[in-house]
Amino acid sequence: DVKVTQSSRYLVKRTGEKVFLECVQDMDHENMFWYRQDPGLGLRLIYFSYDVKMKEKGDIPEGYSVSREKKERFSLILESASTNQTSMYLCASQVRGGYTFGSGTRLTVV
Amino acid sequence: EDQVTQSPEALRLQEGESSSLNCSYTVSGLRGLFWYRQDPGKGPEFLFTLYSAGEEKEKERLKATLTKKESFLHITAPKPEDSATYLCAVWGETSYDKVIFGPGTSLSVIP
Numbered sequence: 001d002v003k004v005t006q007s008s009r010y011l012v013k014r015t016g017e018k019v020f021l022e023c024v025q026d027m028d029h030e031n032m033f034w035y036r037q038d039p040g041l042g043l044r045l046i047y048f049s050y051d052v053k054m055k056e057k058g059d060i061p062e063g064y065s066v067s068r069e070k071k072e073r074f075s076l077i078l079e080s081a082s083t084n085q086t087s088m089y090l091c092a093s094q095v096r097g098g099y100t101f102g103s104g105t106r107l108t109v110v
Numbered sequence: 111e112d113q114v115t116q117s118p119e120a121l122r123l124q125e126g127e128s129s130s131l132n133c134s135y136t137v138s139g140l141r142g143l144f145w146y147r148q149d150p151g152k153g154p155e156f157l158f159t160l161y162s163a164g165e166e167k168e169k170e171r172l173k174a175t176l177t178k179k180e181s182f183l184h185i186t187a188p189k190p191e192d193s194a195t196y197l198c199a200v201w202g203e204t205s206y207d208k209v210i211f212g213p214g215t216s217l218s219v220i221p
Contacts, residue, residue: 004153031207043197043211050207058208090153097142097201099209101153 006091006102013109019078021105023091031094032074034066036087043090049074081109112137112202114212122218123188131183131196131215139203143181145174146197148214154197188219
């Protein structure tokens with residue numbers, strides 16, 4: 001079975017901290033995505049990557065960056081965490097259009 | 111611009127009471143339409159992919175259908191364990207590999 005693993009289910013960080021969210025897929029997929037999900041706003045695309053070392057901005061990239069040094073790993077970085085980045089973060093990999101999602105990371109910034 | 115809407119926003123059913131969820135879409139060249147199920151605090155779980163109008167897919171109590179403008183997720187004789195948020199998403203020719211998600215329908219099935 002295909003698998004996307006996010007390193008943390010729950011995370012609490014302080015305002016101003018640099019935060020790393022890790023995502024690993026075992027399917028050799030080229031495309032990977034980071035979304036955040038908030039009540040009433042649905043899924044919003046932050047960044048995506050089509051290949052190693054390639055990245056593209058999504059709809060809400062401000063305050064975030066990404067890293068993809070290896071095909072299987074796609075990291076989301078919050079350069080200086082703020083309270084408005086408290087959210088559920090979802091990583092996904094893609095083949096033939098369809099996504100496989102990780103279980104999500106619930107991040108709280110205090 | 112590709113768009114996806116879903117209705118109703120929330121649906122409350124008695125156990126055994128069949129119903130349908132709607133996904134309406136506007137897309138330039140549909141390459142695929144996806145249905146996902148999401149339980150609270152978890153990532154979405156893939157249910158179906160539909161590629162062309164007239165196509166139907168079934169899985170247990172769920173059946174997804176597709177027309178040129180909308181998709182329906184029919185739930186037959188639902189059980190409490192079917193309670194979840196159901197997300198619809200479209201993959202269009204002009205969006206490269208980005209998939210556009212609808213806002214979801216929150217389904218509650220009461221015993």
